[in-house]
Amino acid sequence: QKVALAVLDHLEQLALVDFRDAEGIERLQKAIQFADHLHEVNTDGVEPMDSVLEDRCLYLREDDVTEGNCTKDLLKNAREKVEEYFVAPPGNIPLPKLEERETVLQGS
Amino acid sequence: AAARGCCGVWRRAWQRRARGLASAPRGRRDVACNARGGAVPAGKSGLASWVPVVGLEIHAQISSNSKLFSGSQVQFAAPPNSLVSFFDASLPGTLPVLNRRCVEAAVMTGLALNCSINKKSLFDRKHYFYADLPAGYQITQQRVPIAVNGSLSYSLCTDNKISQMVTKTVRIKQIQLEQDSGKSLHDDTRSQTLVDLNRAGVGLMEVVMEPDMCCGEEAAAAVRELQLILQTLGSSQAVMAEGQLRVDANISVHHPEEPYGVRTEVKNINSIRFLAKAIDYEIQRQIEELKNGGMILNETRAFDSKLGCTIPMRDKEGKQDYRFMPEPNLPPLILYDEKSLPANMNHQQVVNIDWIRERLPDLPSVKRAKLVEQYGILPEHSFTLLNEDGLTEFFENVVKKTQMKPKKVIGWILNNLLSYLKQHSLTVKESPVSSFLLADLLNLLEKKEISSTVAKQVLAELWKGEGKTPLEIVKEKKLELIQDQKELEEICQAVIDGQENEVIMMVLG
Secondary structure (H helix, E strand, O other): OOOOOOHHHHHHHHHOOOOOOOHHHHHHHHHHHHHHHHHHHHOOOOOOOOOOOOOOOEEOOOOOOOEOOOOHHHHHOOOOOEEEEEEEEOOOOOOOOHHOOOOOOOOO | OOHHHHEEEEEHHHHHHHHOOOEEOOOOOOOOOOOOOOOOOOOOOOOOOOOOEEEEEEEEEEOOOOOOOOOOOOOOOOOOOOOEEEEEOOOOOOOEEEEEEHHHHHHHHHHHHOOOEEEEEOEEEEOOOOOOOOEEEEEEEEOOOOEEEEEEEEEEOOOOOOEEEEEEEEEEEEEEEEEEOOOOEEOOOOOOOEEEEEOOOOOOEEEEEEEEEEOHHHHHHHHHHHHHHHHHHHHOOOOHHHHOEEEEEEEEEOOOOOOOOOEEEEEEEOOHHHHHHHHHHHHHOOOOOOHHOOOOOEEEEEOOOOOOOOEEEOOOOOOOOOEEEEEOOOEEOOOOOOOOOOEEEEEEEEEEHHHHHHHHOOOOOHHHHHHHHHHHOOHHHHHHHHOOOOHHHHHHHHHOOOOHHHHHHHHHHHHHHHOOOOOOOHHHHOOOHHHHHHHHHHHHHHHHOOOHHHHHHHHHHHHOEEEHHHHHHHHHHOOOOOHHHOOOOOOHHHHHHOOOOHHHHHHHH
């Protein structure tokens, strides 16, 4: 079963991935098919797991101030800065709609 | 103006309900706020009745030294990006480490709101892109939050003349722990946003209230009570002006007996007063829209306090898909009580719900009941005392130092002291008249050395804050009541002598 075009478009918008070409889309399809093998296992009456570490103890930290004060180091990574602020565009720049995008999905 | 008229209409509707019911029924709302204040069936007189439905999502910043998952400091005003750790900036290789104090704050709040505390709760990631969310996701508790199924009782004054208080209840759906995001400062002139991550990662308690409210006044009262509870517990300072308490309202309207209408979300509300205004405006807007045959969009709107209206928010394109997934770096949060306390565990790693419950302070409702019982004041007086920061303490100090009965003292506190403070926008702590001075003044009155009218005059003098005591002012202006019998007789005789005609008329009847 193929992944719907609408879903692929939705994924590109949400996760900002670029499936790039037919091969990319095929790879996604194969990954889903591979994961579908999980359905072959009978999980009736079995509690789902989040991770293999979920029975470990969650460590609780004391409420002390131990970090921070490293403005210079943090700003070193910024391409643009204004007086110790990070600079970003005025708002989210949404991915153009499917019709206006250069994407292989158009052809599908 | 439309919103204000709307407010008055809602108040009348409650009065009709209040006489029959002492408090709102728990569970599903089946008693509706009627827009026209009566059960006018639709179509009968051309008037349709509307049921507004209001639910609230409240984010309270946890009062702690450090952040929810990192050791950087929590502080309101600080140089930009100075209170940011590598984890807060989402640099690769960093991991979240849960702050114990934040867990305790959430448990306290859950207990105070009559919630069931989940002994096992989980953390999740909520994904969306925004410049002030460096990780691209927020760690929250979507599946199994720390507390569920609570309630909050609050009171409303129905009529200023009759001065009746009505108790209502709103159900608390859940309380969850989550991270705050950084702050975006929009620079429209240069078409850019400046990002400060000082707030990124600060612990929040999101309190979700069921849609049990029907107007701005109810929502405002509920939020005010929650604010007082949080401040009493110390789990949050809940100062709205500093962003420690943020409220989003979900609003819809429908006809009685019909399903709920489409709801809008209203954000950007900066005070309790604006909360009431925003909600009442939005209710009215939705009713007008539907009456004119329009439709309500499921959208997010911002409240414009200058214009007093709600406007659609830009930058909210379509429905968000948050792609919730379990937070893989955090195992479940396990809480204990006396029964389940593990034998050999390090105390520092154990949060004991029963231990916290035993140490909860008196909640506002309990404090009010104690004040009413101890001093014989009215319930609405106790509300005003708790509503003003420091006023209860002031009142109790005056009562301690004067022979005047608390029932009489409260009148001076609420009618004279408080109104002066309000007129001059002063807090109780800034009062030029201290509790000592007021007590001195009331003692003079109680001992009948001055009259009530004079006492008010002296109080007016005391407000000037010139450092004089009440006694000094009385002596200076010769305001003492005349105690000497002979002197009083002479004065009366003089009055009678001067008004001979009137006296004869009176004697003749």
